[in-house]
Amino acid sequence: MTGVNRTAADLIAAQQAGESAESIVTAFLDSIDSRESKVRAFLSVDRESALEQARDVDTRRKSGKPLGLLAGVPVAIKDVLCTRGQVTTCGSKxxxxxxxxxxAHVISALRGADAVIVGKTNMDEFAMGSSTENSAYQVTRNPWDLDRIPGGSSGGSAAAVAACQAPLSIGTDTGGSIRQPASLCGIVGLKPTYGRVSRYGLVAFASSLDQIGPFSHDVTDSALMLEAIAGHDPRDSTSVDRPVPKYSNSINEPVGPLTIGLPREYFGEGLDPEVESAAREAVRVYEKLGAKVVEVSxxxxxxxxxxxxxxxxAEASSNLARFDGVHYGHRAKDFDGLIDLxxxxxxxxxxPEVRRRIMLGTFALSSGYKDAYYxxxxxxxxxxxxxxxxxLRTCDVIMGPTAPTAAFRVGEKADDPLAMYLxxxxxxxxxxxxxPGISIPCGWTRGGLPIGLQIQAGPFEEEKLLRVARMHEQATDWHLRRPTL
Amino acid sequence: MALDIEQVRWVSHLARLKLSDPELAIMTRQLGAILEYVGQLRDVATEGVEPMAHPLPVANVFRPDEPVPSLPVDEALSNAPVRLGDFFGVPAILD
Structure with missing residues (x-):
């Protein structure tokens, strides 16, 4: 791999061999410039600040000072995480x-690891959606087929990595918003266990479901990034106080003996035949490596x-009550009294989608309906x-397709909320x-669209999850594919 | 369940969300379809099942009772649409 096609691990090694962080970051900023008119992954790019961070890494490296885990590696951030002094839109007007x-905690952690933040990426408004079409600003395109959606809600972050505009990015996953776009864009996306990564500074959608995690070209890079952002943070009282393993150290150790559970419900009606055959082929890769496969339900x-x-x-209707036109955000010009304001x-x-969900959640919590619905x-x-x-008492990990189909066309499901939800x-x-769950690339359709394999494990078993994912990667070369743009 | 537009208007008021009549009509139809879909939960036997509000066994978390610096007033007010002195500006709620 060369240039912007490289992984974070490649870029770290290149810097140790003498390449400057400034030249690396410049190359990725140029890649953003040249590809953005097609992909539209970014809502904002801060070129000057990125170059300044890169030069700072170079200076410290020259003077022999210690550097963080992701020194000089460009990272794109979903625009739902607070960045001090930099516009944070959540894809909303x-x-x-x-x-x-x-x-946000994740931003401080990345800065502490000497990563270089290059910009903020497009998303479905307040992370509500599965195609990134619900952004109030722009429609992000799938780098493998510009007529198709990149998935969502972290579609900008997934597309940015797939299009080699950044080797790493941050997404958030409330119902699949990291894994589904990773699958549709042909990259790796990891949703950690709830509580593994602090949500401090993440604009909340559904507080009992939201988790922050990495996008990358390969599993090793996701391990690196998780290592940089995981851990206890007293500012998020649901973040869990347990040690963070050195995920990147153990990543190449295969897990054995390994029993894989295939849920029969994940291979039924609604599953595209090409997606099914790619997922089953991925399972055969594990069988060849000695894994045992059992059916689970x-x-x-x-x-x-x-x-x-x-x-x-329900959680969103409560969380989004904070947008009141008083403390921050849009305030109407014409109103009659406080309630009307x-x-x-x-x-x-x-x-529209945010309003729909606030309405549904408000209804589900309302007097007379709360018991029957919420x-x-x-x-x-x-x-x-x-x-x-x-x-998980009968197997080590659960596997299946990440999404029932490959990427669909822009506009195809935009008017049918239920079809989108499915x-x-x-x-x-x-x-x-x-x-925790991870999506890794496991094939391409005949039409040239990526297909993802989802692997799920028990709580706080990210280390095992990453090692199992890496086993597939070492036996295949799907993770080396890059789109032509 | 079927919703009528007056119920949806009431929910929009509870949600503090101004919707026009045509928006209310669309919302009534869309919420109705979603509620019909989620109605399948009625088929699940849940007698004696404890509601699960959270994936972790969460308990209240206390921090040491020590003063720490809080956000300076100017920063806290830096995004206020209307600032009045050191306060957020709102319309009068009492005559």
Whole structure:
């Protein structure tokens, strides 16, 4: 690999061999410039600040000072994470001019690791969507086929890595928003266990489901990035205080003996035949490496989308109450009294999908309906988690396709919210249960679109998950593909 | 379940979300379709199942009772659409 096709690990090695961070970062900034008119992955790029960070890394390297884990590596950030003094829009008009007065934990951690933040990426408004078409600003294109969506909601971050505009990026995953776009863009995307990465400074969508994680070309890079951002942070009281393994040290050790569980529910109706055959071929790769395959069942997974759209929207209706036209964000010009100020500012500032979800969540929590909808969903959520617990007693990891189809066309599902929701059918349970999951590239359709394999493990088993994912990568070369742009 | 437009208007008020009549009509139809879909949860036997609000066994977390610096007033107000002195500006709620 050369130039901007390289991985973060390649770029770290290149700097140790004498290449400057400045020249590396310049190459990626130029790649953004030349490809952005096609891909439209970024909402903002801060060239000067990126070059300044790169030169600082070079200066410190020359003077022999210690450098962080991701020194001089360009990173793109989903625009839902607060960056001090830099506009953070969440893909929404309501935050068009919002400049946070502080950095999110993940941003501080990346700065501490000497990563170079190159810009903020496009997303579905407030991370609500599966195609990035719900952005108030622009439609991001899939680098493998510019007529298609990159997936969502972290579509900008996935497209930026696939298009070699940055070797690493940060996404967030509430119902599949890292894994599904990773699958559709032919890259690696990891959703850590709930609590593994601090959500401080992440603009909340659904607080019991949101997790932050990496996008990269290969599994080794995701391990590096997770190592840099994971860990306890007292500012997020749900972040878990347990040691962070050196994921990148153990990554090349195969897991053995390995038992893989294939949920029969993930290979049924609605699954595209090409996607199915690629996922089954990936499982055969593991069998050749000595893994044992067993069938497992997640009988309640058919209810996961229904549960998700009640739980996530209920939490969102509460979290998004903070956008009131008073503290920050858009404020209506014409209003009659305080309540009308709230209603008018929010009605003008939020886009259609966000309004729909706030309405659904408000209804599900409203007097007279809460028991039948919200509490019922929370009970079924426990049954869904119970399915995972039971399945993982008979296998080490659960595998299947990440998404039921490859990338769909721009506009294809834009007017049908339910059809759009169904593209997350295999990823949502993982968030409801709080477990970690990863998507890795495992094939391409005859039409040239990437297909992803999802691997899920028990809570805080990221080390095993990454090592299992790496086994497939070492036996195949899908992760070496780059689109022609 | 079927929703009528007046119920949706009431929910939009609870949500502090101003919607025009045509928007309310579209919302009524779309929410109705989603509620019909989520209605399948009624088929699941959940007697005796404890609701799961959170993936972790969460408990209240206390920090040491020591003063730490908070966000300076100017920074806290830096994104306010209307600032009045050291306060957020809002319309009067009392005559």
């Amino acid at each position: 309501i935050l068009e001019d919002f400049r946070p007065p502080y950095d 997640l009988p309640h997974s058919r209810y996961a989308i229904a549960v998700y759209y009640l739980v996530a929207t 709230y209603e008018a500012s929010r009605g003008e500032g939020f886009g 509490l019922k969903a929370l009970k079924v959520r426990r049954l869904i988690k119970g399915d995972f617990d039971a399945a 593209s997350d059918i295999y990823t949502i349970s993982c968030n409801l249960a709080g477990f």
